[in-house]
Every structure is written in structure tokens, then in C-alpha cells.
Amino acid sequence: MSDTKNWRFDTKVIHAAQTPEQWKNATQVPIFQTTAHRFDTAEELSEVFGGKKPGFIYSRLRNPTNEALEKRLVQLEGGADAVVTGSGMAAITAALLAICRTGDEIVAGNSLFMSTFLLFNNVFKKFGITVKLVESADLAAWQAAVTDKTRVLFVESIGNPKMDIPDLRKLADLAHANRAPLIVDNTVATPYLCRPFELGADIVVHSTSKYLNGHGTALGGVVIDAGRFDWPADKYPDFTSFKERKGKLAYIDRVWREIHINFGTSQAPLHSYLTLIGVETLALRMERHLSNAMRVAEFLQLHPKVKWVNFPGLAASPAHAMASAQFQGKGYGALLTFGLANEAACFTFIRNVKMIYHLANLGDCKSLVIHPWSSQYLSFTEEARRTNGITPELLRLSVGIESFDDIREDLEQALAAI
Numbered sequence: 001m002s003d004t005k006n007w008r009f010d011t012k013v014i015h016a017a018q019t020p021e022q023w024k025n026a027t028q029v030p031i032f033q034t035t036a037h038r039f040d041t042a043e044e045l046s047e048v049f050g051g052k053k054p055g056f057i058y059s060r061l062r063n064p065t066n067e068a069l070e071k072r073l074v075q076l077e078g079g080a081d082a083v084v085t086g087s088g089m090a091a092i093t094a095a096l097l098a099i100c101r102t103g104d105e106i107v108a109g110n111s112l113f114m115s116t117f118l119l120f121n122n123v124f125k126k127f128g129i130t131v132k133l134v135e136s137a138d139l140a141a142w143q144a145a146v147t148d149k150t151r152v153l154f155v156e157s158i159g160n161p162k163m164d165i166p167d168l169r170k171l172a173d174l175a176h177a178n179r180a181p182l183i184v185d186n187t188v189a190t191p192y193l194c195r196p197f198e199l200g201a202d203i204v205v206h207s208t209s210k211y212l213n214g215h216g217t218a219l220g221g222v223v224i225d226a227g228r229f230d231w232p233a234d235k236y237p238d239f240t241s242f243k244e245r246k247g248k249l250a251y252i253d254r255v256w257r258e259i260h261i262n263f264g265t266s267q268a269p270l271h272s273y274l275t276l277i278g279v280e281t282l283a284l285r286m287e288r289h290l291s292n293a294m295r296v297a298e299f300l301q302l303h304p305k306v307k308w309v310n311f312p313g314l315a316a317s318p319a320h321a322m323a324s325a326q327f328q329g330k331g332y333g334a335l336l337t338f339g340l341a342n343e344a345a346c347f348t349f350i351r352n353v354k355m356i357y358h359l360a361n362l363g364d365c366k367s368l369v370i371h372p373w374s375s376q377y378l379s380f381t382e383e384a385r386r387t388n389g390i391t392p393e394l395l396r397l398s399v400g401i402e403s404f405d406d407i408r409e410d411l412e413q414a415l416a417a418i
């Protein structure tokens with residue numbers, strides 16, 4: 001194979017870590033739809049189990065199709081190694097449980113996907129792990145929340161659905177000054193727009209169910225390790241054996257060996273296959289997603305029935321300057337929220353969209369809309385909804401890659417119905 005390191009991102013999405021010769025020259029990675037792999041001798045199986053010889057044993061541990069996706073995503077983020085998981089939530093859970101134990105603290109940006117918020121506030125609490133939530137863009141708040149019990153900092157590179165943009169380089173510096181790693185959920189930005197490792201982050205997680213897959217065909221997640229954090233023994237004593245075994249890859253080894261295998265956070269090989277196909281068009285899709293989103297935000301901003309638009313691409317957005325710098329002018333994401341007169345107006349809008357799908361997902365090539373207050377956030381207290389930036393008059397729009405004119409016309413006619 002050619003030296004993939006020199007390829008541009010748009011080529012890497014298609015060719016990075018492709019080894020057709022390994023697959024009888026098939027141009028797509030085959031789906032290894034098998035639970036286990038057979039061995040001729042007990043000696044060989046023992047060697048593979050003992051890590052003396054590479055190989056595949058059982059698909060909850062490793063699977064060739066999953067491994068092909070891991071290698072592709074590692075190259076797109078510029079990491080060292082990865083583990084793909086059955087969902088984005090499985091990735092987040094595995095990423096954090098591989099670091100924290102009872103009594104530990106996590107400091108996280110408060111702009112979080114709702115299941116992440118519930119995991120942090122309700123579930124981790126039961127394990128004795130405390131998560132302190134701070135304003136993602138308020139560095140002083142992060143600083144004040146860090147204590148000697150802090151084991152990791154966690155943030156979304158574009159907050160879903162608050163649309164705020166943290167300063168990843170400053171957060172990485174703060175984490176490292178406190179001898180802790182920074183984990184970035186890069187789902188909404190994608191590696192096309194933002195590469196957290198280049199800004200100092202140590203670990204990246206994704207829900208691959210979104211833009212990486214791009215077609216709403218498969219749930220999935222990934223934990224990617226930059227292989228740089230050194231896990232000082234006084235602060236992370238549980239890492240000693242992993243460091244002895246894997247050195248710089250101690251973290252991803254622990255994610256895999258301790259959490260992924262035992263919690264069973266495995267990915268279905270078919271899902272990795274579908275995601276690999278989706279990834280091939282990521283760069284092309286993102287170009288259209290980003291330009292459509294900018295045009296949709298500008299259109300909505302001028303519409304008399306729209307009270308406000310929250311999109312980092314608009315100059316009035318508090319996140320605009322940070323997004324421009326961090327995403328190097330490539331764009332501002334393709335997710336936005338906007339406000340109508342009230343909840344009833346949102347319901348009327350949703351009843352009237354014709355092309356745009358009303359559903360609970362984002363990052364699909366199709367445009368998608370949802371009223372989070374009455375759906376995803378229904379179980380939250382009113383205060384918690386507002387903390388998460390959710391209000392009754394808010395709609396969230398994931399802008400797809402259809403013709404902009406068709407998106408505009410659908411928005412126009414649905415707004416006219418209010």
C-alpha cells in the first residue's frame with residue numbers, strides 16, 4: 001500500500017488502512033458475520049489468548065470488520081489505536097469507566113447530549129463517581145471545578161444542542177497542568193471539521209451513528225486514543241499493569257481488556273461495514289452539510305416567524321469567534337436550533353414539514369427536525385431542560401445534503417402554516 005500518512009483527509013476517508021490484498025482483493029472490507037473463529041490446535045489458541053500471536057477468537061473481543069473500521073478512524077483522527085463499540089453511549093461509558101473508580105471526579109462541559117447528561121448525573125452517581133458540570137466555554141469555571149480527585153475532563157467539541165464551542169487547546173492545557181487527560185466527544189463536529197488530538201486532547205469518542213455513518217443505517221461508537229497520556233502511577237494506580245503490557249497504548253488496552261470485553265460493548269460487524277461505506281463519503285457530505293447549514297441559518301435568521309437562530313456560523317453567536325479559529329474557516333457544523341413563537345407553533349411546524357423528517361437523530365444525509373422539550377428531554381425537570389439549553393419554543397434542525405432550495409422551500413411552507 002502507498003504511504004497513507006501523506007494522503008489528504010478527503011483521500012484518507014476512502015483509502016486509509018485499506019488492505020484489499022488481505023481480503024482476496026475485494027474493494028470493500030468483507031462482513032465477518034461470525035461469532036467465533038476456529039483453531040487447529042490448542043497451542044495456537046493459547047498463544048492468541050496469551051497475546052503472543054495476533055488473531056481473532058470471539059467477536060465480543062475482536063472482529064476483522066470492526067478492526068478495519070478502527071484502523072480507518074484512527075487515521076482520520078490522527079490517533080494511535082481505537083476500539084469500536086455498539087453505540088456512541090457505549091463508547092462514552094467505556095472511555096470513562098476505563099479511567100474512573102469510586103471516589104473519583106470528572107469535570108465536564110454542561111453542554112451534553114441528553115443520554116450523556118443522564119449517564120453522568122444519574123448513573124455514575126450510583127457508582128460513586130461524581131461529575132461536576134461547568135459552562136463549556138468558561139475556562140475559569142473549569143479551573144475552579146478541578147480538584148485533586150479529578151481524573152478526567154470531558155467535553156463535546158460542538159455542544160449538542162447548545163451549539164457552544166469550547167477552547168480545546170486551553171482545556172487540554174488545563175487538564176495536563178492537573179495531570180489529567182482530556183476526552184472530546186467529536187460527534188457533531190466530525191474529524192472533517194475538528195481534530196482534537198491536534199489541539200492537545202488525549203482521547204476522542206464518537207457516536208458513529210451520526211455523520212460518520214451518514215445514512216442512518218447503523219448504530220455505533222468509537223474510543224480513539226492518541227497514545228500520549230502517561231497515566232502517572234500515584235494518580236492512576238490501576239494503570240500499572242496496562243502500562244507494563246502496552247506502554248503508550250495502556251489506555252486503549254484497558255478500554256478493550258477491562259471494559260469492552262467484560263461489559264460487552266461490542267459492535268456488530270455489519271454495523272462496522274455500513275459505517276465504513278458511510279465514512280468513504282464523509283468529506284464530500286460534510287462540504288454540502290456545512291454550506292447548506294450556513295445558508296439555512298441565514299435564511300431562518302431573516303424569516304419573520306423565526307424569533308432567534310442559534311448557529312455558530314452566525315456572527316452574532318457567542319461561539320462564532322472560537323468556531324472560526326478552531327475549525328479553520330472550514331465551516332460551523334450542520335446542526336442548529338431556532339425559536340418560534342411557542343410550543344404550539346413548533347408542533348404546527350413539525351406537522352407541516354413535507355421533505356424534512358421528524359425524528360430523533362442527527363447527522364444523516366437527510367434533513368431532520370425535532371422538538372427536544374416534548375421528546376428527548378421529556379423526563380428532565382424543567383430546570384434541567386433549561387440548563388441543557390432546551391426551551392418550549394426551540395426546534396433542533398440537522399441540516400442534510402439535499403438541494404438547499406428544496407430545504408428552504410420546505411422550511412418556508414412549514415413556517416407559512418403557523
Ligand SMILES: Cc1ncc(COP(=O)(O)O)c(C=O)c1O
Pocket residue numbers: 087088089090113115116156160185187188206207208209219220221362
Ligand atoms: C454528541 C453525541 N454523543 C453521543 C451520542 C450517543 O450516540 P448513540 O446514539 O450512538 O449511542 C449522541 C447521540 O445523539 C450525540 O449526539
